Amino acid sequence: MGTSPFTVERLLQLPVFRQAKVMAGQEGLSKEIYYTDCMETPDLTGFLRPNELILTTGYSFRHEPMMLCRLLDEMHRVGGSAVGIKARRFIQEVPPEALQKSNLYGIPLFDIPLEMPFIDMTHAVMDQILDRQAFMLREVREVNQQFTNLVLNRRTTELVVLVGHLLACEAAVLNQEEEIEQCTSSFSKAEIAEKRAIQIGSRITGYLAISRELKERDRFEQMCLDHAVTVLAIEFTIRQSQQLQREREQESFLVELFSGSSHQEELLRYRAKQLGISLRQFHYAIVMRVDRKSGLDNEQLTLLSNQLLHKVNKPGLHAHKGVVINDSLIVLCSSTYEEADKQREEAEALIAELTTPAEDLPSDLQLFAGIGRVRQLLSDVPFSCQEAQKAISIGQQTLPKQRIVHFHEILVEDLLLDSAGHPVLSMLTSMLIEPIVTYDREYGTELMATLSAFLRSGGNTKRVAEEMFIHRNSVLYRLERIGGILQTDLNDPEVRFRLDVAMRVWKTQEVDILSIL
Template identity: 75%
Template sequence: MENTPFTVERLLQLPVFKGAKVMAGHAGLTNEIYYIDSMEMPDLTGWLRPNELILTTGYSFRHEPMMLCRLLDEMHRVGGSAVGIKTRRVLQEVPGEALQKSNLYNIPLFDIPLEVPFIDMTHTVMDKILQRQAYMLREVREVNQQFTNMVLNRRTTELVVLVGHLLSCEAAVLNQDEEVESCTARFVSAAIVEKRPIQVGSRVTGYLAITRALADSEHFEQMCLDHAITVLAIEFTIRQSQQLHREREQESFLVELFSGSAHQEDLLRYRAKQLGIPAGTNQYVIVMRIHSKGEEITKLYNHYLQRINKLGAYARKGVIINDSLIVLCATAQSDAEKQKEEVSHLLAELTQKTEEIGTHFQLSVGIGGTREQLADVPESCKEAQKAIAIGQHTLPKQEVIHFHEVLVEDLLLDVSDHPVLASLTSMLIEPVVAYDKEYGTELFATLGAFLRSGGNTKRVAEELFIHRNSVLYRLERISEILQTDLNDAEVRFRLDVAMRAWKTRGADVHSIM
């Protein structure tokens, strides 16, 4: 039958080989035959093929019978099937060593009937080989059609199950990170024996893993595996295209959302759900800016964006707009400190593999306040941008700044041209700055630390790394310069306002979208 492998045993059952006698190598009667050739020349190397049947009269061995041993050695090397010899024509006796090698290599050595022409044997054998190959091609074509239909109908799991059935093993499709996407029921990653890459163009996008190694003689199984990989490449191409389209839609939605051009809450929520954009009890925005002297800033932004969108799953989604990475976050928190904790945890995850980029950079992160409505997210985005712009002047050593930390400064910026502010900074700040400039002192820094600490001179000394007596001396000089009492609550309040107004000079919040 066509679906039965054409073995040496079946060969000897053909009428044309009636009377053939197996002299040695009986254990190899199950060897499959894919090719047939005759040999009458003594050249033994370079032309033999795996699963090949060799027919010979033994003419080339007539003067040197031991050459038959060399033929068996070469067939063993390439994986030949069997050797048929018309011993009664030229070679009357087969050497005992050849019989031993036939048994050792499991390559049957049989005597061919003298009266049957080679052409009749070759024709009959070729007919059987072609029938078998035609059957295999039909089977492979049918399997390939099933594979293709499953992929086009997005039934990857069924395809994997079919692969496992055809190859008699467990199978799985792995993604680019070698994580299991779909597999047969008993598949275990530790049992993987072979892993074939699935390529889209020159890029490896996944793998097809199986739990047993296929032998070279398993041609049907090898072809099935090759076709499975080919159609899975189509599946990964479809996924890649869909993912790219989805990412573009997400990007467009986020740009529109952050710009404030959409205001209908129900529609925003519906679109966010369809696109996998985070929308929870509360939403807030993170703005990240990378400051780098290198030329790889784009690579850094893309590195962060990919990790944020992957790490965040449904909790975060980011987009690069102009010179910033803007991230929408869904949270159950409304407290500013809890938000900062979430962002700090995110930054720790992001920077785990940043050294792979191979560049030095500085990061500024602004956090906007939480909003219950998606339509109000643009305000949170503005707050995050303001936190960075103001924080660069007021909190230069702080990487992560919440808008609530610069609320007063934001208010002062709105009235920055008010004459009262100008009067306060002129009376309370400019004299100290001028003194520092003239004498090379650090009274301005000391005054700032004093106001931030609420007048705690011990904390000021710790912050500035100086002795407490030095702090007291500097504060005394400031009091003399300003002709005022720093311990007076009203004076300290005015000084604090003036200091904040002075530090926010130059903060560009008017260009924020």
């Protein structure tokens, strides 16, 4: 039989049907036949199938020939192929309306010789159908073997070209975001006519798209497309397994890097290159934490941190690779800049991307970030990581309104923490800060906040008033009150310096030093 489909025209060329005469519906002679059945029942609905050949003597509608029209209506509805009737057995004349519908629907209506038994006709038809199906199965099995070999040898591009050749169209493999991964030379997303999901379990991992819409009659093409989708699921499974392995290796590398357990520069660079981690001239660490006021419990914090990690490590952000350690997201950054301002810009861009509203993230997500200084050697990155941890821990106490704190901004606080407990520092806070705190607590005032703003602004009372949303006269009154409590002149540079040191020591009292060592 070869590759030719079994059509109504080929049916009429079989010896048992050579005496059959086509009465109407010649335009449907090219319809393919998948099934055959003998119908002698008056109930026409629910039994017919697409591409089915119906053979009948007309017995069920001998008293009502117009039922032949109903049969043709139902055949048209389901997509039937043809009707063969022994017209001179029980009905002497086919109604003209039936001939008209046969022509209208393109469903051939042919007269079967009276002497030909149905068993001979159905046997001949089934031989042809089974032969055709066996041929198709052999062809599809060979195609499937080619598909499988191409996938196992990681030649996905050739598989896509083969799909396009078999289906006589353009084809492409798309990823989850429906971006083109491989495609035939003239493929265009605008011309996609059909798209099949590539699934691993219940999760869609990609799509196979083609520029031609397959019809129900395109059985071979449908089977080829189904097999292509199946083997592409194997390809995506292999990719997923490799990606998970690489992620585990990247995580192990970053944990070792940030902990400082490996100091061999050449080995670190070699491993980073093997893991696809981009290395530029300078390297530094960013430590990010979710706002403690978010109200999330530990389990939710862990889940959220992992979601943020997935966004940091997604393909494309090669200059950023992160790892979650103790609910902190620590990111290794590579840059061509060493200026702190450029580091801040890069950190702001990364945080803006991470906090972009998404279905899997809280709408009010707030992140704090600490930035360590740049280093040229990868082996020195642990020091940048420590600085980033200090920046975020100290910054949340001393600069609570800032979401991003660079280590350069807390250099003095870091120095004072190293001297924590020194008697001179204790004496300064006792003399200059505790009296103000006690006064605020007793009278419900905001002298401490006013003094802090005054010292940060370099004594600019106008800026203090704007920051605290009060009148400048109120600022002057509060400063006068503070001077009276401390029995000192706030305009004296030496006094202001001591107040600034004492204020910084006071603010860093709540910093957990052990957590950043």
